[in-house]
Amino acid sequence: MQKEGKVVPLAAAIDRGGRMPLPCLPVLLLQVRDKAALQLRQGLQDLFDNADDTLFEMADKALDRCDQNLYFEAMRDLRLKRKSIERGFLDIFYDTFARIGQVDLLAHLADAGKPRSKAQVERAVAVEGMVGRVLSRDGIALQQLVLRLQVLLDRPLYEQHNPLGPAALCDYFLDAGRNLGVGLRVKLVLLKLFERYVLRDADIIYNQANQLLRAAGVLAELPLPPRRRAEDRRMRARRGPVTKGQAPDADATGQACFNALQTLLAPVRGQFAPRLHSATSVQPVSTADLLRLLSHLQRYVPATHQADDFDLGQQLEQLLLRVSVRSGTHRRIASADEDMLNLVGRLFAFIERDDNLPASLRPLLARLHIPLLKVALLDKGLFSRASHPARRLLNEIATAAMGWECGSKGLRDSLHLKVERIVQRLLNDFAEDASLFAELLDDFVAFNQDERRRNELLEQRTRDAELGRARALQARQQVQQVLNQRLRGRLLPQVVVQMLVQTWSQVLLLAWLKQGEASRAWREALQTMDTLLVSVTPPQDPQALLQQVPSLLKALRDGLTSVALDSLATREFFLQLEQLHLRACATSSELPPGGQRQRLSDVLVAEDIVLAIAEEPACAPLQVADAQAAALQQVQRLRIGTWFEVLDEAEPQRCKLVARIDSSDRLVFANRTGMKVHEWSAASLAQALQRGDLRVLDDGLLFERALEAVLDGLRRRQVQ
Structure with missing residues (x-):
């Protein structure tokens, strides 16, 4: 027990x-x-x-x-x-x-029938x-x-x-x-x-x-x-450190993936062999020795601002030649290792010419050629596991830097400095322990999350501001429409027209923005305006007017108070309105004296009323030609977060689609920090894309894009 x-x-x-x-x-x-x-x-x-x-x-x-x-x-x-x-x-x-x-x-029976x-x-x-x-x-x-x-x-x-x-x-x-x-x-x-x-x-x-x-x-x-398969264990592990001096067992999927790639890489072998014609024997260099040679070269990778005269193939060839001369044996790289050298070299050749990456990022990433090559030699799972720390680090850096400015302004921001430190740390400290990549990945993800949250906050503010602007424009256009429906073409007292256009329009705007077009406040504001117009139009039945005036005056006073109209101006308007009501009920012999008659003169509203600060869309809709239909469909399919590069300016500028304002046909773009930099209508954006003034960037994962491009190139070469 x-x-x-x-x-x-x-x-x-x-x-x-x-x-x-x-x-x-x-x-x-x-x-x-x-x-x-x-x-x-x-x-x-x-x-x-x-x-x-x-x-x-x-x-x-x-x-x-x-x-x-x-x-x-x-x-x-x-x-x-x-x-x-x-x-x-x-x-x-x-x-x-x-x-x-x-x-x-029996507890489960209580819920069984529910x-x-x-x-x-x-x-x-x-x-x-x-x-x-x-x-x-x-x-x-x-x-x-x-x-x-x-x-x-x-x-x-x-x-x-x-x-x-x-x-x-x-x-x-x-x-x-x-x-x-x-x-x-x-x-x-x-x-x-x-x-x-x-x-x-x-x-x-x-x-x-x-x-x-x-x-x-x-x-x-x-x-x-039975224990789980070793492959499942590796997939589950948070980190997979490689012990220095000891190559890990290649994961089955990674090895199978690399074996398939070797068939495509076979035609390009023979690039890394020293030119020794008098050597009597040929001996391949072991993977461990090759890693030591690469670690030696890693210390001499030039900085990004120095002349680009560092060619890894030439440097390796010189080292192998020196080793062969000393040993008297023709030393060459084993076929499998040479295939890996070729594969990683082609990946970085793609990265260096990939114009989806900012120009300032490409030379930085190019300095990671040797560290990534060493990781690939140690662990072929780099090509089969999307979760591999080295692969993820490359992808995370490329994704985070997608919106870098290409000019000098983008070179010294916090993200650029962070990437520089990561690259230098790998060049200085990475030997054969791949856990350094996992450590740097965790650090960079934490850093990027903080920066991304700040940028998201600014993006959200930009979105909110643009949505508010669009809503205010929509409300102003709606108020203009109802004013023109009721005033245009009519002869009305000037004081009433001025009050409706300058002040009551603000009451209508406030009701529309706060509670919407279907709200009671909007309907009551319209009803008050209609009652006011009827009350100042002669001839009037005095008895009916007396019944309307108290509720009308109360509604007018409440509305003018809601928009904080000056009390003196309010008092002056009600005094004039009183005279208008008297005039509406009076005969021509009972009209007010001449001075008052001048103050209460009528005006013909002959033109459309346009409220102050009426805004139009930044890019008015354009006629869409048949040739632009495909570009317009592309614009309509764009997702929020798509990156663009604007090419019609002095320096190319990168921006991201952060808001689509359907009510005013506007697409709003912000830079990496979330600040608004451009806006287009759908048609004008389609025209700009068709002219080549801007282009859509491919923000897919860098390693995956590079690997796919390299494999396509190798397959085409094999077919030829």
């Missing part, structure tokens, strides 16, 4: 805030629980560390503005509630463990798929754990009531996140992240628990469950 214990880790007790009573469980079971809690805590931390980036990428790719706002709000909500979700998850986990084996078998919403059904389907994948992968280890827990508890424990089962872990996460104010789509994304960062490591929890119980003699005769 195991001893009972109430000892729990201090960290766990703090997390639960002392709210839960300590369970009276066997010590072995407490140890299983605490080891599992540590692993789950780490998985949750990884989940939330990566959730921000995932949601931002989804917002960046979203075509609809509502979807973008949805993901941005989810990012904010997740940041605010992260700690409470982590704490709630562990609280539920501890509470379930405290009641292990004491579950009411109708479920569409969202609940979709969530249940997603969870079912996640649970199925864990069971197919780690089912044997989980079954052994259930058997051992039954022996330890001395009572049956069904798999669905196992607190460490995948279904239970999913339930903990869903329960802990109930107060998240996000929709179904975001919840499904979070479930996918939960699978990637928590359930992916479920085998660690099960194996640790099985090892602990097996060592204590609980069903020690059970055979060890």
Whole structure:
């Protein structure tokens, strides 16, 4: 019989805030629980560390503005509630463990007959798929754990009531996140992240628990469950450091990928052999020796501002020639290593001429040729794993720098200095330990997140300002329209026309902007204007006018107060309005004296009323020719976040599409910092694209684009 214990880790007790009573469980079971809690805590931390980036990428790719706002709000909500979700998850986990084996078998019947919403059904389907994948992968280890827990508890424990089962872990996460104010789509994304960062490591929890119980003699005769394949382990590892002086086992996928590439690279072999005609024998240089030669050359990579006279092929050839002369043996590079040299060389040749990259970035990235070549020689997984730290670092730098200014102004900003420091650090410190790339990647991602958030804030302000401007323009045009409908072509008192155009138009604008065209405030403002116009138009029935005047005066006074009209001007207007009402009810013999008659003269509104500061779209819509139809379709398909390069200026300028204002047919562009720099209408942008005044940049991942271009070139060469 195991001893009972109430000892729990201090960290766990703090997390639960002392709210839960300590369970009276066997010590072995407490140890299983605490080891599992540590692993789950780490998985949750990884989940939330990566959730921000995932949601931002989804917002960046979203075509609809509502979807973008949805993901941005989810990012904010997740940041605010992260700690409470982590704490709630562990609280539920501890509470379930405290009641292990004491579950009411009829409890599930209470919810069985309840109708479920569409969202609940979709969530249940997603969870079912996640649970199925864990069971197919780690089912044997989980079954052994259930058997051992039954022996330890001395009572049956069904798999669905196992607190460490995948279904239970999913339930903990869903329960802990109930107060998240996000929709179904975001919840499904979070479930996918939960699978990637928590359930992916479920085998660690099960194996640790099985090892602990097996060592204590609980069903020690059970055979060890099969371990996951080494490839799965490598894919799961956060980092894959390479021990200095020891090449790692090539991952099967990476080796297979490189083997396929060697067929394409075979025709270009023979470029790295020293010209020794008197050598009696040929001996290939080992990969370890080649790495040492590259490390020697790495120290002499010139700075970007120096003359570009450093050719890696020539430098290697000279070193091999020197080694061959000293040894008396013709030394050459092995075929596989030469293929890798050719492949990486072609990748960097593409990078150096890729005009999607800022001109100032290309020479910086070119200095990474030798470090990336050494990584490729050490780990061929560089070509098969998109998550490889060296590959990701190159992609992250290229993506972050997409909006760099090509002129001298962009050379000394914080991002440029950061990239310079990363490149120099790799040249100075990288020998054969690839974990340096992972360290620099983490550092750069953290730096870039801070900078990206600042830029996003400015972009959002630019968007809000442009949307506000468009809405104000739309409101002004609507007010102009209703004023012209009621005033144009009519003979009306000058004082009333002036008040409606100069002051009441502001009341209408305020009502439209604040509450919209369908609002009660807008309708009442229009009704007040119509009543005013009727009241000053003779002939009038005095009795009817007396009934209208009190409510009219009150509505006018309330409206003028809302736009803060000067009290003296308000008083003067009401005095004149009183005279107009008297005139409307009077006969010609009862008209006011001549001076007053002059003040109350009528005017013919002969032209359209144009309110002050009426703005037009920056680029008026143009007639679209048939030849421009394709360019216009391209413009209509553009997503928010697409990068452009403007070529019709003194220096090329890079800008990003940050807002599409449909109401005024405007596309707004900002620079990398989020400041507005250009705007076009859809038709004028299509014309500019067709003329070549600007071009769309390919902001796809750099390594992937380079590799695809190199392979296409090799295939064409092979066909020829």
